[in-house]
Amino acid sequence: MTQHANRPTLAVIAAAAGVSLPTVSKVLNGKQDVAPATRAHVQQVLDQHNYVPLTPRSPARPLVDVVFTALDSPWGMEILRGVTEADLEVVVTTRSRSSAGDWVQELITGGRQGAIVVTSRLTAADQRRLGGSELPVVVIDPVDMPGPEVPSVGATNWSGGLAATEHLIELGHRRIAVIGGPEDYLCSRARIDGYRAALDRAGIPVDPALLRHGDFHHEGGYEQAQVVLALADRPTAVFAGSDEQAFGVLEAARQAGLSVPGDLSVIGFDDLPMARWSSPPLTTVRQPLADMGRMAGRMLHDLITGARLDTQRVELATQLVPRASTARPS
Amino acid sequence: MTQHANRPTLAVIAAAAGVSLPTVSKVLNGKQDVAPATRAHVQQVLDQHNYVPLTPRSPARPLVDVVFTALDSPWGMEILRGVTEADLEVVVTTRSRSSAGDWVQELITGGRQGAIVVTSRLTAADQRRLGGSELPVVVIDPVDMPGPEVPSVGATNWSGGLAATEHLIELGHRRIAVIGGPEDYLCSRARIDGYRAALDRAGIPVDPALLRHGDFHHEGGYEQAQVVLALADRPTAVFAGSDEQAFGVLEAARQAGLSVPGDLSVIGFDDLPMARWSSPPLTTVRQPLADMGRMAGRMLHDLITGARLDTQRVELATQLVPRASTARPS
DNA sequence: ACGGCTGCCGAAACACTTTCGATAGAGATC
């Protein structure tokens, strides 16, 4: 059980194997200039002596941090799944803004070979520090527009917002509410601007009373839906900023005695796996979350290995997924 | 950008700071015998020279693997959230049974300080290898009963199955179908045995036609529900082995034109966050997934630090959560 | 037979880490 009870040194192994110390070191590190027979023999002696490395082996694949603000959403799991499909060892950490300590500093000095930061608020100062450090970093869905020195991955949120709203307009809706995420989130603003653009093109004025903000979770959608559904001039459709919010809208509609899509059309954003399972199945705008994670992983891998990045900013395409929660207004 | 472009050595730093090389090393490693003033000065010189350690810093917290078979379910996210709350650095890996390579071997030689294995099939040989290695391992929800040498964390699945079924019986149901997970999973068998025990106590015979198995996901519940709902003597209630399966049952019921809970009561297992959001909100048996993850993390931490484990096997309590998907049969 | 070429290995240089003894300054004691 005791790890340090007279652990054998490389010198001991080398003597036992009848080779030089550097050769043993090379075997341990998988270097190329060792004859297969020698390698096998040394490996066997290492096993016999139960050799444990003094310094932890540097892993075959780069060890990188993936920083979430919270692990509270299937959204994050999709991203994570994508990242783990890249050629990386993924350490999951949650660093809420409020948590103690300077997490950017911890990231830089944490000894990882890189980091992926998911939907976090990076101040200009943080970005400069990250840029100044040697630590490769890729940001997914940045809250604020990242400076040119920080590579980032996102989705075509504006197009997605446009597509969602045009879908509702084509169905014949004119009073369309939008429930965005937190007001200052870049992705949220882009979706709402897409909503605005669609209304503009259709010649529909934007009613500020139908433009709400809430957190991206169930609660946010539920609360804001209650507000807009209580309006005298109730909307006939709601564009929610996330699928989770959309589920909250569904619940608010149910509690208000409104049938979906009969009395109210609801469209979400993300296309989480469970969007297909709600009743009615949720019309939504697909965001390729796993692909975004995988892309970020690949970019980070390139940064670590020194390959040149094709571009600092990648936006993956969103796509309208029509299901059963949207229909013509009655 | 280039990592290895003439990085400063400790000797250079030492010279620039006017101290000896070992002193710089001590500052880097946070050793105690350095005067605060000296430490600050050296630290500043290190920063000025943008020093990056050659060998990655050994992390302050133990670096452990968390092995999933797949990252395809909110279930896994809940577990993961719990584990990350322990005092550990968590590397997420997915090792499907089918994936190439000997993942147990990779685990042992992977250089981690420990591992948590989630719902994996560990053969007796694997267990012996893990026991023989120095690598501390904790298993969450083992597929097979683990041997005494492998610590494990689970939930009171039998009690949960009992509680779920008794809930349905108390409501007046007599024909109760059960859709378990894969037939050989320990947790699934325990839940079904709980179901059997409840029927026995109520003097209701077990109808083999009402006992189905499917994968733990939406598909499994959907497919098996289609089978039992097509029976001439249709059940009035379904106990699903997981919430995801229960969602599949809800969909099958909807497609069959059955209202829930009017025509069919449905109860799930897990209490995922979205169980509250389905329509109707899902009655289910709560499994404290995050707590299980945290408990496994704590046990692993104890194993790593050498503290004695109180027990090799922990089962956390499940609890019935009545919501709106169960009611008296019509 | 000879020259070039390549694969394999170890001596030596390197990059740290750790141990341990030296030293100086602060109190404590006489």
Next chain:
DNA sequence: GATCTCTATCGAAAGTGTTTCGGCAGCCGT
């Protein structure tokens, strides 16, 4: 005030493992 611990701090030296580089076989073609 003189001296005597005693501790905090530091670096010399030894230890551990990695990397570079030169050398030496054996192999091949000429």
